[in-house]
Structures are given as structure tokens and as C-alpha cells.
Amino acid sequence: MLKSLKKSNRTSSSYILKEENKMKNEENCDCYEVADINKPAPAFTAEAFHKEQIKKINLEDYKGKWVVLYFYPADFTFICPTELGDMADHYEELKKMNVEVLSVSTDTVFVHKAWHDDSETINKIKFPMVADPTGFICRSYGTMIEEEGLSLRGTFIINPEGVLKAFEIHDNSIGRSAKELIRKIQAAQYVETHGGEVCPANWKPGEKTLKPSLELVGKI
Secondary structure, X not given: OHHHHHHHHHHXXXXXXXXXXXXXXXXXXXXXXXXXXXXXXXXXXXXXXXXXXXXXXXXXXXXXXXXXXXXXXXXXXOHHHHHHHXXXXXXXXXXXOOEEEEEEEXXXXXXXXXXXXXXXXXXXXXXXXXXXXXXXXXXXXXXXXXOOOEEOEEEEEEOOOOEEEEXXXXXXXXXXXXXXXXXXXXXXXXXHHOOOOEOOOOOOOOOOOEOXXXXXXXXX
């Protein structure tokens, strides 16, 4: 009985110590909102290089527009300029869809400017190039590679109410397609304004959608 009581006391003390340490860690750590589908996109304010100027931008300022957050590892690299150049080539099309693009990396605004001045491809960019040297935005959206201080390739689609509707994060060796991104935004915009309808695989504007119902079960 005594042995059992001692064991119980040790367990209790250990539990209390663990809880105290947990509380201390929570007090000392940086706290981040977490990106989650159909939840408000994590807010941020940051500097950006845009139209030959350094500007302070706030995600909240883009309410009323669809927003694409386009995370990439670093300036002056290899796949990144091909992706950003592709986005630049489709930027006017995206703007006509009421979409704003914000590219994000852990570089400073000064590195963004140097790259913009140095590269013909990057010089085409007309959208804000957000600087996240502290990694706060990357951590909020789950793209940060802590041991490298760089971001994974991540694409986040936010609706005009500031709610996250779609995202993808993948290995940095795989480049993305602006055309496929546009198709996803078109689908997201369609279902936003057509309650009860859903878009099947590879759906494009003008094609048939689906209306989930008991009658449809097993008939697709």
C-alpha cells in the first residue's frame, strides 16, 4: 500500500512539473494563428516591394478581393523566377477576376528590389513582393523550413471575406502552374455564388457542375 502511495505521489509530482513547464513554454513562445480551410486567413502586416517603392501592406486591406498568397523559397534562385514570371504573365487575367496576388519569401524588400532590377523575368512583376525576413507569415501559414530559414512552395486562395478556401504546399523541387491556379480560383468563385452546387474534377467555366443529393448517390 505504501509503495503504491509513493508511486502515486511521484506520478502526481511529475504531472504537475510537466504542466508547469508547458505553461512556461507557452508564455515564452511566439504565438501564431494557424491557416485552416474555411477559417479566417491568418492576419499580417509587412513590408513589400511594389511599383518601385517599399510599402507597408496589411492583409485586411484586401477585403473585398480574392487574394492569392504565393510563397516561394528565395530570390535569385532557379525554379522561383519561372513560377513568378508565369504569375506575372497571368496577372492581368487574375485582376479581371478580382484577384490580387501577393508573393512571399523570407528575403528583405531590398533583396526583392535588387532581384526586380537585375532580372528581366522578375522585372515583369506588377504585384506586391512581400518581405518576411522574420518568418512570421511563413510560420502562420505552415510553409517555414526552420532549419533552412526558407519557405516551402505554398499557394493559398482567400475569398473576399478573408476566409481561406484552398491551399497547397509541396516540395521545393516542383514548380507550379498559373493556369491550374486560375482554374481553381474559377471553381472557388463559382461555388461561392452558386449555393448547393459543386465543381467536379477538371471543371472549367461553362461546364456542368453537380448538385449533391440522395438521388445522385451511385450514379456518377
